[in-house]
Amino acid sequence: MDMQKTFESALQELEVIVKELESGNVDLDNAINKYTEAMKLAKYCSEKLNNATEKVNKILTEDNELKEFKTE
Amino acid sequence: MEKEYIKISDLNNYIKSLLDKDSFLNKIYLKGEISNFKNHTRGHLYFTLKDDTSRISAVMFQSSASKLTFAPEDGMNVLVEGRISAYPAQGTYQIYVDAMEVDGLGALYIEYEKLKKKLSTLGLFASDHKVPIPKFPERIGVITAPTGAAVRDIMSTIKRRYPLCEAILFPCLVQGEHAAADIVRQIKRADAYGVDTIIVGRGGGSIEDLWAFNEECVAYAIYECETPIISAVGHEIDWTIADFVADLRAPTPTGAAEMAVPTVIDINTLIDNYKIRLNKNIKNMVNTKFIKLRNLKNSYVLKNPLSLYEIKEQKLDNLIETLNKNIKNVLQDKDNKLNKIKLSVVLQNPYNLIKDKKIKFDLLLNTLKLVNPLGILDKGYSLVEKDGKIVKSNKDININDLIAIRLHEGKLKAEVKEITN
Numbered sequence: 001m002d003m004q005k006t007f008e009s010a011l012q013e014l015e016v017i018v019k020e021l022e023s024g025n026v027d028l029d030n031a032i033n034k035y036t037e038a039m040k041l042a043k044y045c046s047e048k049l050n051n052a053t054e055k056v057n058k059i060l061t062e063d064n065e066l067k068e069f070k071t072e
Numbered sequence: 073m074e075k076e077y078i079k080i081s082d083l084n085n086y087i088k089s090l091l092d093k094d095s096f097l098n099k100i101y102l103k104g105e106i107s108n109f110k111n112h113t114r115g116h117l118y119f120t121l122k123d124d125t126s127r128i129s130a131v132m133f134q135s136s137a138s139k140l141t142f143a144p145e146d147g148m149n150v151l152v153e154g155r156i157s158a159y160p161a162q163g164t165y166q167i168y169v170d171a172m173e174v175d176g177l178g179a180l181y182i183e184y185e186k187l188k189k190k191l192s193t194l195g196l197f198a199s200d201h202k203v204p205i206p207k208f209p210e211r212i213g214v215i216t217a218p219t220g221a222a223v224r225d226i227m228s229t230i231k232r233r234y235p236l237c238e239a240i241l242f243p244c245l246v247q248g249e250h251a252a253a254d255i256v257r258q259i260k261r262a263d264a265y266g267v268d269t270i271i272v273g274r275g276g277g278s279i280e281d282l283w284a285f286n287e288e289c290v291a292y293a294i295y296e297c298e299t300p301i302i303s304a305v306g307h308e309i310d311w312t313i314a315d316f317v318a319d320l321r322a323p324t325p326t327g328a329a330e331m332a333v334p335t336v337i338d339i340n341t342l343i344d345n346y347k348i349r350l351n352k353n354i355k356n357m358v359n360t361k362f363i364k365l366r367n368l369k370n371s372y373v374l375k376n377p378l379s380l381y382e383i384k385e386q387k388l389d390n391l392i393e394t395l396n397k398n399i400k401n402v403l404q405d406k407d408n409k410l411n412k413i414k415l416s417v418v419l420q421n422p423y424n425l426i427k428d429k430k431i432k433f434d435l436l437l438n439t440l441k442l443v444n445p446l447g448i449l450d451k452g453y454s455l456v457e458k459d460g461k462i463v464k465s466n467k468d469i470n471i472n473d474l475i476a477i478r479l480h481e482g483k484l485k486a487e488v489k490e491i492t493n
Contacts, residue, residue: 007236008208011339018346021353026198028361035354047436049336051344054235057227058243059218060265069217069241 005049014041084160091165097386099154102128102167103175105361108433117144121152121167129166130154136170140322142182149175180279184286186453187313192326196295202319205300205331208339210269211238215258222275222325228331237333240267246274251284256293263297270297271328272314273304285312304328399422449480466491 059069104121115134242258303318322328
């Protein structure tokens with residue numbers, strides 16, 4: 001799987017596969033491949049979500065400089 | 073000295089002339105609250121203007137009243153422009169109002185209503201122009217003041233709910249005369265910078281404090297912004313023009329952050345739910361296929377391959393039987409038809425056919441006899457002919473002409489002795 005995938009696109013892809021499998025229009029070989037792929041996506045999403053380093057808040061200054069922004 | 077008594081009307085007219093001569097009273101600006109408001113059927117307005125300690129009668133004639141952009145009513149604070157004069161019949165003085173506008177907050181409120189109506193008509197609030205807010209944004213632009221509760225609420229709520237998302241503040245003025253232009257500038261900047269969602273707003277305040285979000289230029293900046301935009305101005309009860317134009321309106325700055333990002337817990341639940349559905353589905357599918365396979369394996373044919381031949385044999389017999397039956401039917405059918413022809417009336421009585429023709433022939437012969445011109449000689453008439461032509465008049469005949477007379481039996485030749493008419 002493409003590890004550059006964004007969290008959102010991975011989650012969307014996961015949703016699509018779940019719905020596709022539930023529609024019952026997939027043959028068994030294909031279904032097993034899709035299932036494997038979906039499980040990988042779920043793992044990827046969970047990991048990305050739970051191991052994410054917290055993003056710091058930023059401020060875009062008048063000089064177009066992105067600086068850390070701390071709320072009091 | 074003799075006391076001189078004058079008429080009341082003279083006095084009142086004198087006072088009126090004094091007032092009318094005073095240039096200060098001829099053009100006066102007055103501030104007060106409307107009371108005893110009466111809208112006369114002819115369009116003139118009569119009311120009293122008052123402040124905490126004093127009052128003055130006021131009249132606004134229809135020609136001026138028709139230019140009002142609002143409906144005056146009791147309790148309204150107004151700014152009026154007019155002149156002071158007396159009304160001699162009543163012995164009162166009053167202000168004749170030429171122009172009137174709403175004072176303070178009321179004026180802002182009316183401006184707000186006017187702009188709201190205008191922009192609504194122009195389609196800036198149309199729901200089909202609104203775009204959905206991304207469910208899982210990676211970067212959010214926050215346009216608000218860099219200090220105060222609003223920025224803190226928005227930034228901390230985003231961080232708490234969804235730490236994957238980067239929040240970038242585009243600091244701006246949120247009140248005062250330069251605020252609107254600053255908000256517009258930062259909306260354009262955030263739109264160009266590339267964020268998934270924009271939150272624009274500020275904390276609560278008076279209607280003047282929030283005013284920048286009621287400016288037309290801010291409304292257009294939000295309308296023209298390509299990035300989905302959530303407005304969050306003041307408290308739940310404050311509805312600014314910006315709220316109507318935005319793709320989504322949040323009741324408060326914290327509410328905007330909640331609408332902009334999901335929570336990690338929600339997403340974990342969602343992923344778990346997907347996993348459960350996937351497992352259930354694949355299990356069902358394998359089970360179904362397994363049962364199908366088992367049923368196929370157990371089928372009679374696969375267990376008794378010879379039965380395949382038995383079935384074919386039987387089918388062949390059926391076919392032969394059907395064929396025989398069909399051929400018999402066809403032969404029987406033809407035989408029936410032949411017998412029918414043999415038994416037909418004509419073939420059984422050929423004389424009938426001839427008899428019929430004979431009757432027809434006799435009938436024709438008689439008809440022929442009837443129309444034969446010579447048939448008439450039967451009855452004793454005769455025909456006179458000259459040179460082979462039938463003679464119809466004595467004019468065709470001269471004395472001594474030889475004529476022929478045709479009788480029923482035989483012919484005569486004769487010579488004409490005399491012609492008479």
